Amino acid sequence: MIEYLENIIIRTLCRFLIPFIQLFGLYVIAHGHGSPGGGFQGGCILAASFILILVTFDLAEAKRRFSEKLNNFFNSFGVFIYAWTGWMCLLLGGNYLDYGKLSQILPVDPVKARYFGIFSIEVGVGITVMAVMVSIFHDLITGGKHEEVSE
Amino acid sequence: MKILAFIATLMTGALLIYATVDFPDWGDPNSPASLHVSPRYIEKTIEETAVPNMVTALLADYRGYDTNFEETVILTAGISVIMLLRRPRK
Numbered sequence: 001m002i003e004y005l006e007n008i009i010i011r012t013l014c015r016f017l018i019p020f021i022q023l024f025g026l027y028v029i030a031h032g033h034g035s036p037g038g039g040f041q042g043g044c045i046l047a048a049s050f051i052l053i054l055v056t057f058d059l060a061e062a063k064r065r066f067s068e069k070l071n072n073f074f075n076s077f078g079v080f081i082y083a084w085t086g087w088m089c090l091l092l093g094g095n096y097l098d099y100g101k102l103s104q105i106l107p108v109d110p111v112k113a114r115y116f117g118i119f120s121i122e123v124g125v126g127i128t129v130m131a132v133m134v135s136i137f138h139d140l141i142t143g144g145k146h147e148e149v150s151e
Numbered sequence: 152m153k154i155l156a157f158i159a160t161l162m163t164g165a166l167l168i169y170a171t172v173d174f175p176d177w178g179d180p181n182s183p184a185s186l187h188v189s190p191r192y193i194e195k196t197i198e199e200t201a202v203p204n205m206v207t208a209l210l211a212d213y214r215g216y217d218t219n220f221e222e223t224v225i226l227t228a229g230i231s232v233i234m235l236l237r238r239p240r241k
Contacts, residue, residue, distance in 0.1 A: 033202045038210065072233075079226050082219055097215035114200040118211040125222050132229035144236030 014056040021049040029126040033118060039125025046126065047133030059142065068146065071135050078128025085120045097121075 029042030054062035086097040094101035099117025100110040108116065138146065175182030192209060202208040210218055 032207050033204050035204065036206075038207055075226060075229055079222055082222055086215070086219065097212075097219065099212065111199065111201045114212060115202055118200065118202055118207060121211055121215070121218070122207070125218070128222055128226055132225050135229050136232045139232050139236040144238050146237070146239075 010056050014052055018049050018052060021052070022046060025049065025126075025130075029122055030119075032122045033115065039122040040129055042122075043126040043129025044133060046130040047137075050130075050134045051137050054137070054141070059138075059147070062138075063146075066134060068138075071131050071138075074127050074131035075135060076128075078124040078126070078131065081124030081127065082121045085117060085124070089117070 025042045025045035025048075027042075028037035028045055029039055032038035032042070050062065050066050053065055085099070085102075088105075089098045089101045090096050092101040092104050097117075099114040101113070102117050103110040103113035106113050106116060175184075179185065192205065192213065196202065196205045196208045200208045200212050202212070
C-alpha cells in the first residue's frame with residue numbers, strides 16, 4: 001500500500017488537492033466559533049491531507065513533508081497550548097481556563113477575551129488531533145518499523 | 152467461570168435497564184436539565200462569551216476542563232500506540 005504508485009493521474013490530482021484540503025482544515029479550526037466545526041474536526045481534516053500524501057506518494061515523501069521528530073513535538077505541543085492558556089488565566093488571578101482574565105494582556109474587553117481564549121484552545125486541540133492521527137497511521141501502516149514495506 | 156461472568160453481566164444490565172425507567176422522557180420540557188441548565192446557556196452564551204456557536208462555547212468555555220482532558224486522552228492514545236508498536240531502526 002505504501003509502495004511508490006507510478007500513476008501520474010493520481011499523483012497530479014493529489015498534488016492539486018492537498019493544499020485545498022489543508023486550507024479547508026485550517027478554515028474549520030479558525031471558524032469553530034461561528035459555524036459547525038472546531039479543533040477536533042479541523043484536526044482530522046488536516047491529518048487526512050497528510051495521510052493522503054502517504055497513500056499516494058511513499059513513506060519517504062510523507063516523512064519529508066512532516067517529519068517524525070516534528071510529529072512527536074506537535075503531539076504534546078497542542079496540549080501544552082491548551083494547558084498554558086488555562087495557566088495564563090490562573091496567573092492573571094482567575095480560575096483555571098477562566099478566559100475573561102485574559103483581557104488584562106489582550107487589548108479587548110473581558111467578553112471578547114473569552115472569544116480569543118476559546119480560539120486559542122481550539123488551535124491547541126487541532127494541533128494535537130492532527131499529530132496523533134498521523135502518528136497512529138504511520139505506526140499502524142508500517143507495523144511500527146517506519147520503513148518501506150513491499151508486498 | 153464464564154457462566155458466573157455471564158450472570159454478573161446479565162444482572163448489571165438488568166439493573167441498568169431498571170434504572171432507565173426513572174429517566175425523564177426524551178425532550179421532556181419539565182426535566183431538571185431543561186428547567187434551569189439549558190435556558191441559562193441558551194440565554195447567556197452570546198452576552199457572556201461573544202461566540203455565536205453555542206456548541207463551541209459550551210465545549211470550550213463552560214466545559215473547558217472536560218475538553219482539556221479529552222485532548223489529554225487523545226495524546227495518551229497516541230503515546231500508547233507509539234510505545235506498543237514503534238520499534239526504532241538499529
